[in-house]
Amino acid sequence: MNKYVITGGKKLQGEVSISGAKNAAVAILPATVLAGGVCRIENVPNISDVSSLLDILTHMGARVRFLQRSVVEIDTTHLHTPQVPYELARKMRASCYFLGALLGRYHRAQVAMPGGCDFGVRPIDQHIKGMELLGATVLLEHGVVEVSASALCGTSIYLDVVSVGATVNVLLSAVCSEGLTVIENAAKEPHIVDLANFLNAMGADVRGAGTDVIKVHGVPRLHGCTYSIIPDQIEAGTFMAAAAATGGRVLLKNVIPKHLESISAKLAEMGVQITEYDDSLLVERNGALNHANLKTMPHPGFPTDMQPQMAVLLSLAQGTSIITEGVWDNRFRYVEELKRMGANIQVDGKIAVVEGVGRLLAAPVKATDLRAGAAMLIAGLVAHGVTEIEDIRHIERGYEYVDEKFRALGAQIERVSVTPDGEPLASAV
Ligand SMILES: CC(=O)N[C@H]1[C@@H](OP(=O)(O)OP(=O)(O)OC[C@H]2O[C@@H](n3ccc(=O)[nH]c3=O)[C@H](O)[C@@H]2O)O[C@H](CO)[C@@H](O)[C@@H]1O
Numbered sequence: 045m046n047k048y049v050i051t052g053g054k055k056l057q058g059e060v061s062i063s064g065a066k067n068a069a070v071a072i073l074p075a076t077v078l079a080g081g082v083c084r085i086e087n088v089p090n091i092s093d094v095s096s097l098l099d100i101l102t103h104m105g106a107r108v109r110f111l112q113r114s115v116v117e118i119d120t121t122h123l124h125t126p127q128v129p130y131e132l133a134r135k136m137r138a139s140c141y142f143l144g145a146l147l148g149r150y151h152r153a154q155v156a157m158p159g160g161c162d163f164g165v166r167p168i169d170q171h172i173k174g175m176e177l178l179g180a181t182v183l184l185e186h187g188v189v190e191v192s193a194s195a196l197c198g199t200s201i202y203l204d205v206v207s208v209g210a211t212v213n214v215l216l217s218a219v220c221s222e223g224l225t226v227i228e229n230a231a232k233e234p235h236i237v238d239l240a241n242f243l244n245a246m247g248a249d250v251r252g253a254g255t256d257v258i259k260v261h262g263v264p265r266l267h268g269c270t271y272s273i274i275p276d277q278i279e280a281g282t283f284m285a286a287a288a289a290t291g292g293r294v295l296l297k298n299v300i301p302k303h304l305e306s307i308s309a310k311l312a313e314m315g316v317q318i319t320e321y322d323d324s325l326l327v328e329r330n331g332a333l334n335h336a337n338l339k340t341m342p343h344p345g346f347p348t349d350m351q352p353q354m355a356v357l358l359s360l361a362q363g364t365s366i367i368t369e370g371v372w373d374n375r376f377r378y379v380e381e382l383k384r385m386g387a388n389i390q391v392d393g394k395i396a397v398v399e400g401v402g403r404l405l406a407a408p409v410k411a412t413d414l415r416a417g418a419a420m421l422i423a424g425l426v427a428h429g430v431t432e433i434e435d436i437r438h439i440e441r442g443y444e445y446v447d448e449k450f451r452a453l454g455a456q457i458e459r460v461s462v463t464p465d466g467e468p469l470a471s472a473v
């Protein structure tokens with residue numbers, strides 16, 4: 045058990061380099077199964093979701109080795125099982141991408157139902173529908189999804205909802221199928237485009253990623269390649285929100301400003317100055333924060349993965365703001381934690397009404413999930429006093445060296461190891 049201990053009140057100042065995108069990495073690593081060869085993946089974030097996926101690949105017989113801190117070589121030439129057991133699958137949501145990848149390569153897979161953050165129901169019916177339309181038989185028994193096909197044939201697949209996960213799994217299943225697959229109402233997230241680029245680098249023929257119609261011309265086989273993962277949109281957004289919350293001035297390096305447009309626009313509406321450069325972005329705030337309403341939606345809408353962080357900022361603003369969660373049924377569990385720090389937020393279903401309170405006060409809080417944890421970090425950075433955040437394993441699923449990065453910007457944050465009964469063991473500073 046570990047926790048972050050933050051003494052709030054320091055304005056963040058300086059430069060931070062944004063890491064490779066978690067949500068691209070968690071699709072690309074399973075996709076290496078399709079290579080049947082050696083892939084060298086660069087800009088891989090050092091987060092626990094990546095370690096868990098590499099453990100699954102190793103379990104299946106892949107040879108995995110780090111060449112440098114963020115460069116991993118994965119050889120999937122010889123895999124000896126198309127199964128992902130529960131102990132490995134339960135650690136993260138993205139384990140379900142092995143279904144599509146293994147189906148694509150071996151025409152069969154058995155993957156335990158995945159874990160991931162708990163936002164209420166996280167169905168996979170559209171993933172299953174897509175695989176069935178391609179010719180697979182799908183069984184769900186004893187918590188394990190089993191897919192098999194004698195052949196996969198290209199077809200037209202209209203997704204009933206815009207789903208990142210279903211778009212990924214259908215792409216992975218379709219790249220080596222026979223003929224043309226058309227995915228309509230596809231997700232348009234930057235990580236979908238990154239996955240498509242990676243598949244094309246392995247020899248696939250995927251066109252239209254980033255629009256809502258993706259066309260996949262099946263090819264007989266793929267091969268290994270070298271590929272660099274895009275910068276993390278949500279890590280960047282989290283640092284943007286933290287800089288704005290503390291009234292600081294931070295230059296984010298290694299970003300794609302286009303991917304951050306919905307976040308930049310909302311922050312600008314709130315009175316934050318954003319200056320875009322080619323691959324960096326300056327965030328600064330001098331005046332008061334304005335209230336604003338926001339609704340999360342699939343890309344290019346405002347990302348659901350930035351919703352909790354924005355609730356912290358809106359709590360510091362003047363006036364009343366309304367947040368509408370447009371993707372998940374239950375993504376406001378963090379609100380009770382934020383209220384412990386003095387926030388005034390009323391939740392009714394998928395809507396939260398945030399009354400700006402101007403300042404937050406330190407309190408012991410929990411990271412109830414990954415981005416909830418990011419929100420607690422930002423709240424701790426601005427709060428008066430010392431905030432302790434527990435359950436930081438959620439945060440470490442998706443943020444690499446987050447304490448180091450905040451310390452380099454002037455924050456007072458320590459990662460402390462604690463015994464099971466909560467006593468400190470040692471400071472990591
Ligand atoms: C479109 C969108 O913003 N997706 C987000 C979603 O991706 P993730 O891939 O986890 O979830 P999906 O994009 O698949 O889900 C989007 C919506 O579709 C519904 N659904 C999904 C699959 C399915 O088979 N059936 C179904 O009904 C879900 O209940 C949800 O309401 O959560 C991730 C973690 O927060 C975010 O990084 C993604 O940005």
Ligand SMILES: C=C(OP(=O)(O)O)C(=O)O
Nearest residue numbers: 137138160161349414415
């Ligand atoms: C919740 C997230 O991820 P996952 O889908 O892996 O749970 C996230 O990236 O915010």
